[in-house]
Amino acid sequence: MGLSTFAFQKCISGACGATYGLEQAYVACPKCGDLVDIDYEWDRLPIPDKLSDFSKFWTQRNNRTRFSGVWRFHELMPFASQDLLVTVGEGQTLLQQADSVADYVGIDQGNLFLQYEGMNPSGSFKDNGMCAAFTHANAIGAKRAACASTGNTSASLAMYCAVTRLMKGIIFIGSGKISYGKLSQALDYGALTIQILGDFDDAMNRVKEVSKKLGIYLVNSVNAFRLEGQKSIIFRILEALNWELPDWIVVPGGNLGNSSAFGKAFIELKKLGLIDRIPRIAVINAGGARTLYELYEENGLRWNQGQPDQLIEKSYFDQMDQDNAKASTLASAIEINRPVNLHKCLRALDAANGIVRQVSDQNALDAKAKIAAGGMGCEPASATSVAGAKLLKAQGVIGSSDRVVCVLTGHQLKDPNITVAYHSTDRQEFEKVLGGYGVQRASFANHAIGVPNDLDDIIKAIKLYS
Secondary structure, eight states, rough: OOOOOTTEEEETTTTTTEEEOOSSSSSSTTOOOOEEEEEEEEEOOOOOOSGGGGGGGGOOSHHHHHHHHHHHGGGOOOSHHHHHHOOOOOOOOOEEOHHHHHHHTTTTTTSEEEEGGGGGSBBBBBHHHHHHHHHHHTTTTOOEEEEEEESSSHHHHHHHHHOOOOSEEEEEEEEOOOOOOHHHHHHHOOOEEOOOOOOHHHHHHHHHHHHHHHHHOOOTTTHHHHHHHHHHHHHHHHHHHHOOSSEEEEEESSSSSSHHHHHHHHHHHHHSSOOOOOEEEEEEEEETTHHIIIIISOOOOOGGOOOOHHHHHHHHHHHHHTTTOOOOOGGGGGGGGGTTHHHHHHHHHHHOOEEEEEOHHHHHHHHHHHHTTTTTOHHHEEEEEHHHHHHHHHHTSSOOOOOOEEEEBBGGGHHHHHHHHHHSSSSSHHHHHHHGTTOOOTOOOOOOOOOSHHHHHHHHHHHHOO
């Protein structure tokens, strides 16, 4: 029992492919500097004959690992034995058929689904990966864990530290925007929070340096074990669809951990003969943080069998440095200019015949309002998936009869000030919170109705507006 002897870390570079054991988490290949994967000797592991075999684990609700919506699929991420698995009950999420959102996007009713990851214990998809990272960290004896964060990662790290008491959490945040809804979680859960002068990309650089120098376990999505846990989102989507494949998975693009994990999940499922095709993946950038869109769609950067064109990348990021360009979007969870999982996402796009788009903050907030009107409140970054699906439908890329899953990555209460400002009747409040991001209107605002404190006036208002 322990870490699997049939699992190993492998460099994703087509020119390298070096392999390493599981004794530490490599944030980069020591030989070439590219990212690493968790890989398996699948032919030496017990794999179900078909995906529907996982349905039986629903009946094992008194088994703490099978209760987890991540570890219910342990056989598809078997880097540690069941006795080592860390869980706080993550992954109890919902795939909701959303006909009102389908109408908004422009596809047939019954064909659009929202995968609501805001139902996780810390309120975002991050818990899927954090339980896997904590499993590995605990197995190798780590006592401290650190991350850079725009909010959700810090909330998840702090929660796992507080609940499991396995290690101390250290969080790096930038001096720019961070949602109070997310920051409050990190502070309340007791993590050491360090704010530096700079943005997320600056915080990410520093946390990598500090973690290496002090021997602290890094849990950002550059950690390959994090992405193993995030594969489970795809497994739960397929489970909810009775193991039938959708045509599209649409996902917000920030640090590109989810899109990378989704691609890896599908590649492995096809390799194992558990699916016969890979759905298309659409990654949606916020317009103010559009690195992937510009590199992939405008500059033609591709996976190229594990050898992306380094000149394209270098030229792009050198220009970014020269311009001192900073990401700027209300979708704070994806306000990232230098996505650490860029190469893994390119691999996912290659395998899934993928596509990348960008949407404005205006379109994201309008989509957010339509999502919430259907009863599934989400944070602004989540809504880019629906805004992106609507754009792709308008462009003729997604068809009316296509079966589409939009991933909602975080809960509505992660960024409540943005929601209140959008629906506010106070124009000054609207401009203060939203005006600097090109948001000029609240197309689907649900304004509060002001009436005198009089019974007759209240009744008149109810009759008038309901």
